[in-house]
Amino acid sequence: MYESLGIVCQGVGGPEVMQWTSITVRDIGPYEVLVQVLAAGVNRLDCLQRLGRYPVPPDAPPGLGLEVAGVVLQCGVAVSSLRVGDRVMGLVAGGGYATHCIVDELLCFPWPDGWSAEQAATLPEALMTLCAHGFGAGRIQPGERVMVIGGAGGVGSCATQVLATLGYCVWTTAGGEKKVSWCQRLGAKRCINYQTELIWEVMLAETNGSGVDVILDFVGGRDLDRKLETLSTGGRLVIMGLMQGARAEMNQGILLQRQLTILGVTLRQQSLAKKERAADYLRQIILPLINQGRVQPLVDSVFPIQQVQLAHERMESGAHCGKIVLRVG
Structure with a gap:
């Protein structure tokens, strides 16, 4: 188990129910990595979950946050493609609004060269x-x-x-x-x-x-x-x-x-096998476009994670163009 800090919803309701507090992250599995989160993307599903309008899959972490960018701190015993210290962006089933979270090895992608953590965090879910x-x-x-x-x-x-x-x-x-x-x-x-x-x-x-x-x-x-x-x-x-x-x-x-x-269709409800097939396509077809500079980060705004309430208010206002991001690290 790993002691961390993260956003926890104190009940169901408006942005005010989200609180920055101590949380515990479980031990990683053999094919997982522990990531120190530096930035997390905000998605409309996060708002729906906070409102009690989106059921969390039974095997998913209960916390908010579906995509992160950060640094690998620990690797499971069967992880072969990542090393401690690697900078990655990753898709998670929940719990991304935190200083640490667990990501499946095959749902981690290289953090693009020259991009900030906030920029990298805009990509995984989209x-x-x-x-x-x-x-x-x-x-x-x-x-x-x-x-x-x-x-x-x-x-x-x-x-x-x-x-x-x-x-x-x-x-x-x-x-x-x-x-x-x-x-x-x-x-x-x-x-x-x-x-x-x-x-x-x-x-x-x-x-x-x-x-x-x-x-x-x-x-x-x-x-x-x-x-x-x-x-x-x-x-x-x-x-x-x-x-x-x-x-x-x-x-x-x-x-x-x-x-x-x-x-x-909803991405969060998909099996890990289906997500991994989509991840293969992303690596083969889209990551080369990013590395060539042909796909650019689309950041609307960045909020410190302690101001997550303001980030959700902007999401719900519908005024944004592109991605709203939380700065964690």
Whole structure:
């Protein structure tokens, strides 16, 4: 066991329930490493968990925080690819808002040269989500057209940048001119301002009525029928967030007529084996882009971990572009 400091929720509720206090980290397993955390990414699921609206998987640590950047302090007896002192960024099942956390060896990635800890902490959750749910469940293929609904958030921004860098034709949605400009700087062919434009009419006009092959939906809720109408034959709608609610009406006829697929996925609930497959894709395809300087960190703001309440307030305000990060070390 390892004595540490971390954020603990004193009950369910607003940001005020989060407290910085002493915690105990369990012993590492044979294929795990203990990481001294220097920075941790903030994700919307952290806010939902704090509110009691997202069930923690039974085998996951109960603490908040799904991605970290830091330094390896201890290695399990079977760890072969990492050494004490290595700088890594990693995906965790929980407990990242702390000075120390445990990471599976295969879910650790090299901390990019020249990047700060805060910059490195923006990547694991976003990239793993894209690899597992975009290229994995969504089966995005070369030459396909992709729409990202919610393109200015931490994961949506990263998905837009990576897909555009890989040569995909990407459309996004966002609210307000600041976010629209942000998405277009990341490489979106067009970012539709949902505050002033009719999303689905614009999308069909943009594609000459043929629609897109894949929709990555970080928003959920309303307009399910319109999303399906925007898909081409054989298209896939991948739902990864429910910011606008969990209920919507659907015309099932269009599913049959166009042979469409609807997938609902969350990264945290995936098995370790599925996460490791996504991690392999990340290493082979995306890490080289980072090392070449073609994928850049997308940091909205950085807060000391003792100001985690302010970080969650910014997340819930919806004003951010890119990733909100906590500085720990």
